[in-house]
Amino acid sequence: MDFSKKRLSVSEAKEIDMVHFLAGLGFEPAKIRNNDYWYHSPLRDEKTPSFKVNRRLNCWYDHGLGKGGNLVDFAILFHGCTVAELLQNLNGNFSLHKPVSQQTFPKQEQEKQIKILGDFVLSSNVLLRYLQQRRIPIDIADRYCREVRYELNGKVYYGIGFKNDLGGFEIRNPYFKASSSPKGITTIDNSAGEVIVFEGFTDFLSFKATHQQDPEDRFDFVVLNSVSFFETARPFLEKHNTIRLYLDRDATGQNCSRYALSLSSNYKDESSLYQNHKDFNDWIVNFGKPQRKHQKQKLK
Structure with missing residues (x-):
């Protein structure tokens, strides 16, 4: 593909090899264990390497920051730029498999931390309307979510909060997607023989909404809250x-x-159920609607 004529898409940028990308920025692994490449964090100063790239998954996780994700997530943090600026600067400068040379980006600003001020029963009309738009029943959301008030850059906001096992929150509202530290997986242990795994909590809530007749203890659940936590989840999953x-x-x-x-053959990929959609929730939201919307999205 000739990237000098066509700007990279977000999905193409995510496919870029993280290890090669970091090498192009001048970062080499301090140690390598199987598929895990450990670095001194490019995002902060540290003496002990705690920034891990799983090359098989092509995902990263910074244990000191409690953040992780794909290459695009890393690059916009490292360079302090928007996704559009990143794609524009990457255009024509590397293939999906070759190292990238250092680009000129705006100086990174120090990342502001989200401070949780409190969590309450869901009551905001804006948030309740957002759940309805995502076709998530309020009574389902009430069982697993809280209305979270948080401070960011000196201002107070609110969102739908989904708590992880470490006490941090995944936060969503119609305009914002974020998480508070510490970041981690969310497990729901019903001592079942089967476990169902989702990437985000809206997919989990959608599944619960479509399986309300199931016994409560039929399945265990894991919400990864980021694919980069898959290895963290494996001990629980593989029970x-x-x-x-x-x-x-x-x-x-x-x-x-x-x-x-x-x-392992114990793993089953069920995503073909929503193969023409982004994720489980997107399938639920658009269930029964004409497919023209998705065809148009593919052409963009």
Whole structure:
């Protein structure tokens, strides 16, 4: 593909090899263990390497920051730029597999931390309307979510908060997607023989909404809250006889599913259920609607 004539898409940028990308920025791994490449964090100063890239998944996680994700997530943090600026600067400068040379980006600003001020019963009309737009029943959301008030850059905001096992929140509202530290997976342990895995909590809530007749203890659940936490989740997942994956249909989610299937026959990829959609929730939201919308999205 000639990238000098066509700007990279977000999905193409996510496919770029993280190890090669970091090498192009001048960062080499301090140690390598199987698929895990450990670095001194490019995002902060540290003496002990705690920035991990899983090359099989092509995802990263910075244990000091409690953040992780795909290459695009890393690059906009490292360079302090928008996604559009990143794609523009990457245009024509490397292929999907070769190292990238250092680009000139705006100086990175120090990342502001989200401070949780409190969590309450969901009551905001804006948030309740947002849940309705995502076709998530309020009573389902009430069981697993809280209305979170948080401070960012000196201003107070609110959103739908989904708590992880470490006490941090994944936060969503119609205009913002974020998370508070510490970041981690969310497990729901019903002592079941099967476990169902989702990438984000809206997919989990959508599944619960469409399976309200199921006994409460039929399945265990894991919400990764980021594909980069897949390895963290494995000890819990692999206690089960069957592990059903409902991950996103993008490159990162599908790479993770393929990796999981290579580990054990206990893993089952269920994402073909919503193969023409981004994820489980997108399928639910658009269920029964004409497919023209998705065809147009593919042409963009």
